Amino acid sequence: MNITPKPNFIQVFSGECWLKDNKTTYITDEKMKDEAYTIEINDGETIITSKGEKGKYYAELTLAQLERAGKTPLCKIEDEPEFAYRGFMIDSARHMQTIDEIKAYITAAASFKMNVFHWHLCDDQGYRIESEKYPNLNKIGSYRKCHGFKSDNMEPYGGYFTKDEIRDVIAFCKEKYIDVIPEIDMPGHTCAIIASYPELTCRSNATVEVATDGGIFRDILCAGKDSTLEFCYGLLDEIADLFPGEYIHLGGDEAPKARWCECADCQKRIKDNNLKNEEELQGWFTQMMIAHLRERGKKVICWNESLHSGLIGKDDSIICNWMDRKNYCSDFANKGGKVIAEDFYHYYLDYEYGMTPLKKTYEYNPYFDGLNSEGEKNILGVETPIWTENVKNFDRMSYMCFPRLIAVAEAGWTRRSNKDYADFKVRVENQRESLASLGIKQADKKCWDPGVLVRGKIILGRLKSILNPQAILVFLFPNKNIDL
Ligand SMILES: [Zn+2]
Structure with missing residues (x-):
């Protein structure tokens, strides 16, 4: 049927x-x-x-x-659903969508019984929420000097969603039983925030601009200064007032510690709190934010890097497992922590079909390796993000996300023993017309599972596009200040 x-x-x-x-x-x-x-x-x-x-x-x-x-x-x-959490994430920081496009996407995801909209609203390349408390976040942090991401369009790029627009989206989601979880990534991925308020970083004499390219950036929030903590509390208060849901996503991914290693304030914080190293400092910083939000009745979600400090316990945060090479997530789940399966290699929808064919997304097992029977019970669900460094308009987003998003929706709802890829492909092709009525152009069937040659070509192209020497340096030496 x-x-x-x-x-x-x-x-x-x-x-x-x-x-x-x-x-x-x-x-x-x-x-x-x-x-x-x-x-x-x-x-x-x-x-x-x-x-x-x-x-x-x-x-x-x-x-x-x-x-x-x-x-x-x-x-x-x-x-009834297999999982309580069936999420989709939209990155509105790298490239923005219109409110109508976001609503079309939500409507489509809701029609496949997804129930969480994780909204990635700030990153190195832009801060996208109206802020009355910190106006520079919009005046400076919402704009970058050019379109960026290797585009030859040198016009300035940017904008932000007003609080009324965001409230409108939240109300729209409520009618569809969808929770909205905003992500305020910290302490890393914060170039846009630091460009707005340079005193928030370790090197207050440094010039940090809203980023115009992807990658991992060394300038992150200084965890040593009390004034940074106060700023973050104020920011989270504003977010907590705007978003009525139970959860706020605090990011916590890809935070290189090079600046912290050389910052007198950060080093003093480590010493004063008997922390072992900079990784524990991130754990301490995140704990301060968790405690602040707890007082506001809010709970926290973080990316899996937040577990590296060893200081985040099972009652502190839900963890999104996007890339975990050392079983932090399975250990966390086996000890009672709640985890969301969001494996980048299967569920990141900005990857070409040549890298992540539909079949690969469909057949991913959210009960990932390393879980024991107790751990399996703690897999809260699945989530699939669309990152938008290379997804610059809604047609591209539609093509990349549909039908792969539907494959994740089925992993979220349908028991694994009831799934069947051949049958799924037939059912999903039948969705084309109703998606088109929302302005969503689903990828053609011939693109879903490309052959070996096409896949090889696409994978090589992708590798070439990410071979940015500076980004590789930061990735390989996150704690060293080596620059080209
Ligand atoms: Zn510092």
Whole structure:
């Protein structure tokens, strides 16, 4: 049957009907889980059973897909998600989208029963949230001197979302049972913030500009100065006031420690707090932010690098596992910490289909290596991001994300034992028209799983594009101040 993500139990009877001619009956069953539903399609009557509105909403999404497919077989469907967290992330920092484009994307993701919108709103290349408290974040931090990312367009690039626009998106998501989680990446990926307020970095005499290229940058927030902590608390207060959800994402990825190694304030902080090294200083800094947000009733999510300090415990933060070479995430989950599976090699949608074919995304197992039975219970769900260094407009974004986002949605909803790639490809091709009605152009079927030769060519091209000598230096020597 043409339902995506595939329901977990379907029993088909003989006969079929037009759903639009059926009367619909709702039944409440208090014993069911929030997102679970059952549908019975009889000749003349459709019966939906759920605990409340959320289950009913998912049942209606299923019925909408069936209705679009024509006559429906008489059947019974029993369904509930595999994972509680079914996320998609949009990077609006490197390249912005319009609010209408973001809503179209959300509508599409919601139609496949995803329920978390992680919104990446600030990075080295731009700060994208209206700030009344820190106006330079918009005046300076929201703009870069040219389009950047190897574009030959030398016009300035930038902008930010007003608080009203953000509230509008949050309200839009609420109708679709989607939580919105803003990401304020710290202490790294903060060139735009530092360009706005240079005193926040270790070297206050340094000139840091809003970045115009990708990579990892050595100038990060100074964890040694009390004034930096005060700034961050103020910033997070403003974010906590704007976003009503339970979670704020604090980033924490790719924070090279070279500046901290040479900063008297950072070194004093390490000594005063009996910390072993700069990695522990990041753990300490993150803990200060977690404690501040906890007082505001907020919880935290971080990227997996936040575990490197050893100071983030299972009750402090949920962890997004994007690249973990040393089993930090499996150890964390095995000891009770909650983890979201977001493996870059399978779920990063800015990677070409030649690097990450649809089949590879579809077949990724969110119960990643190293988990024991306790750890598996702590996999909260899946998330798939679209980073936008090389995704400069919505057509490109649509092509890269669809249908791979749908593959992740199915991993989030459908039990692994019920998944079937051949069947998925047929169902997903049937979504093309409804996606087009949202302005989303799904990639052609021939692009989904390219052959070996095409893949080789694309992988070589990608390697060439990321061979930036300065970025490689920072990656290889994160704690050394070596520059070209
Ligand atoms: Zn410092």
